[in-house]
Amino acid sequence: MSISQNIVQLRASLPANVTLVAVSKFHPAEALKEAYDAGQRVFGESRAQELTAKQKVLPGDIEWHFIGPLQSNKVKDIAPFIHTIHSIDSFRLLQEVNKQAAKNNRVIRVLLEIHVAQEDTKHGLTPDECRELLQNEQLDELGNIQIVGLMGMATYTDDTALIEQEFHLLHELFSELKAIYFKGNDNFAVLSMGMSHDYPVAIRQGSTMIRVGTSIFGEREY
Numbered sequence: 303m304s305i306s307q308n309i310v311q312l313r314a315s316l317p318a319n320v321t322l323v324a325v326s327k328f329h330p331a332e333a334l335k336e337a338y339d340a341g342q343r344v345f346g347e348s349r350a351q352e353l354t355a356k357q358k359v360l361p362g363d364i365e366w367h368f369i370g371p372l373q374s375n376k377v378k379d380i381a382p383f384i385h386t387i388h389s390i391d392s393f394r395l396l397q398e399v400n401k402q403a404a405k406n407n408r409v410i411r412v413l414l415e416i417h418v419a420q421e422d423t424k425h426g427l428t429p430d431e432c433r434e435l436l437q438n439e440q441l442d443e444l445g446n447i448q449i450v451g452l453m454g455m456a457t458y459t460d461d462t463a464l465i466e467q468e469f470h471l472l473h474e475l476f477s478e479l480k481a482i483y484f485k486g487n488d489n490f491a492v493l494s495m496g497m498s499h500d501y502p503v504a505i506r507q508g509s510t511m512i513r514v515g516t517s518i519f520g521e522r523e524y
């Protein structure tokens with residue numbers, strides 16, 4: 303099937319409250335344009351340089367999401383246009399995003415990335431580190447960022463029960479944090495979880511945002 307057919311079919315299968323981030327990393331701008339022409343407006347990229355190159359040549363109404371590991375020195379390159387950063391894993395990075403957002407007179411939406419998978423290679427904060435970050439007294443001073451939710455990745459496995467359990471844990475943490483730190487704050491509403499191989503499980507566990515690449519654009523060439 304073509305990219306546009308994949309997009310149309312996938313979107314039609316999603317509940318209304320689930321946002322699709324089309325993960326276009328390693329695919330050329332023409333592939334993104336095909337998805338755009340099929341109605342897709344939200345795209346996810348994982349490398350700053352690749353993202354800025356694509357942003358320059360693609361339509362201005364695209365909502366760009368940054369989903370990969372983010373180095374502090376790259377924040378300034380994406381700050382002028384990035385809509386949401388999914389991969390905040392330290393208070394220092396949050397401070398840098400705030401600083402660069404302020405320079406651009408913007409408020410940047412961010413998700414705190416939580417480590418729930420069993421692999422060591424997965425990035426993110428442990429639940430305790432996340433609670434600690436939210437208790438940081440300097441957080442209130444960061445007026446140019448808005449924490450809108452959590453992001454997480456499950457272990458890469460065929461063991462659906464394990465994936466289910468990890469996504470469940472993320473949802474529980476989300477509910478806990480919302481009740482304690484974001485009570486009455488409607489902005490804290492995003493639970494970004496689910497990729498090509500596990501998004502149906504993620505949606506069953508309460509995901510509101512899925513990040514799907516391969517099922518739309520095909521296999522990536524590294």
Ligand SMILES: *Cc1c(COP(=O)(O)O)cnc(C)c1O
Pocket residue numbers: 325327348369370455496497498499513514515516517
């Ligand atoms: C690459 C990537 C995805 C998309 O993965 P697919 O398996 O191609 O759907 C989602 N989230 C993150 C953080 C990624 O790096």
